[in-house]
Amino acid sequence: MIEFDNNIPVYIQILNFLKEKIVKRDLKEGDKMPSVRELAKELKVNPNTVQRAYKDLESSNIIFTKRGMGSFVTEDKLKINDLREDLAKEIILEFSTRMKNMGFNKEEMIEVINSFVEGD
Amino acid sequence: MIEFDNNIPVYIQILNFLKEKIVKRDLKEGDKMPSVRELAKELKVNPNTVQRAYKDLESSNIIFTKRGMGSFVTEDKLKINDLREDLAKEIILEFSTRMKNMGFNKEEMIEVINSFVEGD
Amino acid sequence: MIEFDNNIPVYIQILNFLKEKIVKRDLKEGDKMPSVRELAKELKVNPNTVQRAYKDLESSNIIFTKRGMGSFVTEDKLKINDLREDLAKEIILEFSTRMKNMGFNKEEMIEVINSFVEGD
Amino acid sequence: MIEFDNNIPVYIQILNFLKEKIVKRDLKEGDKMPSVRELAKELKVNPNTVQRAYKDLESSNIIFTKRGMGSFVTEDKLKINDLREDLAKEIILEFSTRMKNMGFNKEEMIEVINSFVEGD
DNA sequence: GTGGTCTAGACCACG
DNA sequence: GTGGTCTAGACCACC
Numbered sequence: 001m002i003e004f005d006n007n008i009p010v011y012i013q014i015l016n017f018l019k020e021k022i023v024k025r026d027l028k029e030g031d032k033m034p035s036v037r038e039l040a041k042e043l044k045v046n047p048n049t050v051q052r053a054y055k056d057l058e059s060s061n062i063i064f065t066k067r068g069m070g071s072f073v074t075e076d077k078l079k080i081n082d083l084r085e086d087l088a089k090e091i092i093l094e095f096s097t098r099m100k101n102m103g104f105n106k107e108e109m110i111e112v113i114n115s116f117v118e119g120d
Numbered sequence: 121m122i123e124f125d126n127n128i129p130v131y132i133q134i135l136n137f138l139k140e141k142i143v144k145r146d147l148k149e150g151d152k153m154p155s156v157r158e159l160a161k162e163l164k165v166n167p168n169t170v171q172r173a174y175k176d177l178e179s180s181n182i183i184f185t186k187r188g189m190g191s192f193v194t195e196d197k198l199k200i201n202d203l204r205e206d207l208a209k210e211i212i213l214e215f216s217t218r219m220k221n222m223g224f225n226k227e228e229m230i231e232v233i234n235s236f237v238e239g240d
Numbered sequence: 241m242i243e244f245d246n247n248i249p250v251y252i253q254i255l256n257f258l259k260e261k262i263v264k265r266d267l268k269e270g271d272k273m274p275s276v277r278e279l280a281k282e283l284k285v286n287p288n289t290v291q292r293a294y295k296d297l298e299s300s301n302i303i304f305t306k307r308g309m310g311s312f313v314t315e316d317k318l319k320i321n322d323l324r325e326d327l328a329k330e331i332i333l334e335f336s337t338r339m340k341n342m343g344f345n346k347e348e349m350i351e352v353i354n355s356f357v358e359g360d
Numbered sequence: 361m362i363e364f365d366n367n368i369p370v371y372i373q374i375l376n377f378l379k380e381k382i383v384k385r386d387l388k389e390g391d392k393m394p395s396v397r398e399l400a401k402e403l404k405v406n407p408n409t410v411q412r413a414y415k416d417l418e419s420s421n422i423i424f425t426k427r428g429m430g431s432f433v434t435e436d437k438l439k440i441n442d443l444r445e446d447l448a449k450e451i452i453l454e455f456s457t458r459m460k461n462m463g464f465n466k467e468e469m470i471e472v473i474n475s476f477v478e479g480d
Numbered sequence: 481g482t483g484g485t486c487t488a489g490a491c492c493a494c495g
Numbered sequence: 496g497t498g499g500t501c502t503a504g505a506c507c508a509c510c
Contacts, residue, residue, distance in 0.1 A: 412500090
């Protein structure tokens with residue numbers, strides 16, 4: 001389930017959610033994507049909104065569609081690797097920019113992650 | 121200057137930008153805020169948009185307005201400290217959530233910051 | 241094999257493909273049409289989709305069906321001549337309309353065909 | 361006004377219509393595009409449908425948007441030249457493919473254009 | 481006024 | 496069942 005942020009378009013958040021799933025390999029190369037209607041029901045949004053996210057994924061060749069059969073993750077592992085890198089860079093860039101704006105340097109960022117993030 | 125992200129309302133981005141300035145102490149307790157018109161001109165947006173960000177800052181008591189004299193950063197240092205913590209937590213939470221969604225653990229996050237973020 | 245255009249229904253594209261075959265006389269008056277299943281397999285589509293194209297051809301009397309024996313091209317040469325003219329007109333009309341919309345006149349159209357189309 | 365072909369998505373037809381306008385220089389570099397609502401009204405379609413075509417144009421950098429002010433044709437003349445070439449090639453390719461499928465050679469295509477297309 | 485997002489609900493093509 | 500298109504109508508951010 002996604003906690004939607006009201007300030008960002010829902011379809012963009014779904015798009016990112018799906019990209020993360022693929023990068024995390026919850027959805028692997030060639031895997032069938034959840035159907036538009038199914039995911040819409042699960043996320044409690046209109047099917048059109050999910051559809052929009054899927055179309056964006058398709059136009060960046062991250063998923064492809066077989067008519068009447070559903071959508072599938074690309075078979076191209078390189079594409080997925082690129083996605084992983086691009087997505088990570090985007091996330092880190094936003095984080096580091098805002099932290100720098102607040103006056104944190106690299107060491108302080110690491111320190112703060114060490115103390116606030118749970119897990120190994 | 122701000123690099124605006126088309127998917128987030130501009131007034132929210134200006135709001136965050138100003139909060140970061142205050143946290144960084146570019147704008148200190150009691151300092152005069154730039155005038156709405158001036159900032160609007162600098163950021164190349166409509167004054168209404170800046171006004172909206174100021175209104176939000178005022179309603180969270182981060183700035184206050186003296187009639188005819190402009191807006192000023194709160195005199196309350198505790199308030200600013202709270203802002204610093206809240207903002208940092210928000211930024212870190214978003215970062216760590218997305219990175220976890222991608223399958224990164226704490227160590228990998230630190231590694232990636234070490235290699236991608238410039239500076240000391 | 242057909243290069244399917246995703247923006248046009250597949251059965252329409254198959255319909256046109258078959259009309260063109262008949263006009264070209266790859267399929268002559270009275271010739272047996274390929275079986276629905278066979279063509280479906282060759283084109284890698286569902287038999288229903290081919291069936292739909294055949295039904296359209298039949299309802300315009302371009303092919304007819306002998307029960308248990310398959311489908312056949314009409315024996316009526318006039319019908320085929322009409323088809324040739326109609327189809328050619330349709331294709332030329334669409335081409336010239338779009339080229340005119342782009343600002344090409346007749347001479348420029350011919351010039352462009354001369355330079356881009358291969359063959360004698 | 362557009363004569364819509366029922367077998368092609370309306371937003372694709374609007375997309376092509378606008379591309380042709382730009383290539384023909386009815387809409388020049390930097391020109392304001394008709395507003396989404398205005399065009400929707402003129403074409404008697406839902407604003408969402410026009411919006412979709414505009415979004416496609418924007419994502420291929422043919423138009424750009426100024427918040428609250430409207431959409432504008434790119435300032436980049438090279439982009440428009442590319443568009444002209446791509447569009448022409450696409451139209452010619454479809455034409456020549458279908459004509460070849462019907463058994464016409466290059467000379468016959470030219471002949472047929474000479475006799476059927478009006479104008480100089 | 482401008483573009484942009486979203487919902488509810490319908491219909492289509494394809495398997 | 497699948498994805499894809501379209502409408503009617505609402506609400507938002509921005510100028």
